[in-house]
Amino acid sequence: MPEALVPLVEAPNQVVAELWQELLYNDGINSVIAAADAVSFLGVTALPCRLMVAPADLERAREVLASLKPLPDGSEAGAGEEDSGD
Secondary structure (H helix, E strand, O other), X not given: OOOOOEEEEEEOOHHHHHHHHHHHHHOOOOEEEOHHHOOOOOOOOXXXXXXEEOHXXXXXXXXXXXXXXXXXXXXXXXXXXXXXXX
């Protein structure tokens, strides 16, 4: 049975989520955008989207996104996400 995915980060919109997804993929980490978050009228949503990864990849995925430069609005990738303590 496939391993359940866990939330990694909430991107500000689908375009940013897809950019982060590509960065993770280039680092060997598979991820998906939560399907319920990517529903839109014209194919791309401006609403926040959750990026999901396998639990085994969670820590490394956090490190990849943490290495990004601040976003143009001054926020950082993954900012505001609380550590679940596991």
